[in-house]
Amino acid sequence: MKLGLQREIVFQLGALMVSFLLVHSFYTAVVRPAAQEDLAQQAALLEAGQTPEQRSVWVVVKDFEQETCFVLMFWALSIMGYKAARNIGEQRILERELVPLAEGSKILPEDARQLARPIESMPETAQDFLLPRIMLVALQRLSTGASVQEISESVRDECETESQRLDSELSMIRYIAWAIPSIGFIGTVRGIGDALANAHEAVEGNIAGVTASLGVAFNSTFIALLISILIMFFSYQLTLHQERLVLQAQRYCDRHLLRKIKG
Numbered sequence: 001m002k003l004g005l006q007r008e009i010v011f012q013l014g015a016l017m018v019s020f021l022l023v024h025s026f027y028t029a030v031v032r033p034a035a036q037e038d039l040a041q042q043a044a045l046l047e048a049g050q051t052p053e054q055r056s057v058w059v060v061v062k063d064f065e066q067e068t069c070f071v072l073m074f075w076a077l078s079i080m081g082y083k084a085a086r087n088i089g090e091q092r093i094l095e096r097e098l099v100p101l102a103e104g105s106k107i108l109p110e111d112a113r114q115l116a117r118p119i120e121s122m123p124e125t126a127q128d129f130l131l132p133r134i135m136l137v138a139l140q141r142l143s144t145g146a147s148v149q150e151i152s153e154s155v156r157d158e159c160e161t162e163s164q165r166l167d168s169e170l171s172m173i174r175y176i177a178w179a180i181p182s183i184g185f186i187g188t189v190r191g192i193g194d195a196l197a198n199a200h201e202a203v204e205g206n207i208a209g210v211t212a213s214l215g216v217a218f219n220s221t222f223i224a225l226l227i228s229i230l231i232m233f234f235s236y237q238l239t240l241h242q243e244r245l246v247l248q249a250q251r252y253c254d255r256h257l258l259r260k261i262k263g
Contacts, residue, residue: 065187184224191217
């Protein structure tokens with residue numbers, strides 16, 4: 001468990017660095033030059049008395065707030081992808097027969113040690129999955145002479161603990177989903193502040209500075225809310241699959257082990 005947690009922390013830090021480098025490089029090489037070119041063309045059309053075309057997507061996403069939101073988006077998606085890959089590994093374990101028994105046979109307390117050996121011989125990463133852990137808990141309780149009811153309660157407690165752990169590990173995703181709209185609102189405040197600072201130019205008839213600042217305000221909130229919706233959708237999907245995994249592991253243990261214990 002501790003090894004898996006350390007790997008996840010290292011992965012999260014690495015994913016944040018990679019997300020920042022990729023997004024910042026793309027903004028530096030593509031987004032901001034394209035946005036500056038579009039803004040220059042729009043300014044030229046205004047000076048010529050022509051109506052500029054609708055703003056391009058490069059202008060909408062060019063500011064630092066939007067860049068930060070995209071960094072956080074790819075970071076959150078990386079974390080969720082890591083957890084989804086682990087969830088897939090857990091699902092594959094459910095397809096295996098961890099306690100091979102003939103149909104109709106019963107398990108006695110003296111059989112627990114022998115049945116636990118195939119699980120204990122699994123790779124360390126596989127033993128860290130939920131199903132092998134609850135199976136070992138059940139077999140260890142059986143070896144001490146516990147009743148079926150006591151073993152079932154131990155399995156249920158282990159599954160509840162796992163549910164709480166999985167839920168707590170999603171706290172970073174929830175934080176990112178909360179932080180992205182907040183960053184968008186920071187861009188809104190900054191844009192409105194710049195617009196107010198240029199209000200004297202608007203009074204004199206030059207509204208270019210005010211409209212540009214208001215564009216920053218609304219674009220940052222618009223992009224942040226869209227990204228937040230996307231992150232929350234994938235977060236709820238991941239939560240659903242994790243909860244389903246815990247229920248499936250508990251049912252697996254009940255069907256393949258608890259029902260075969262001789263009472």
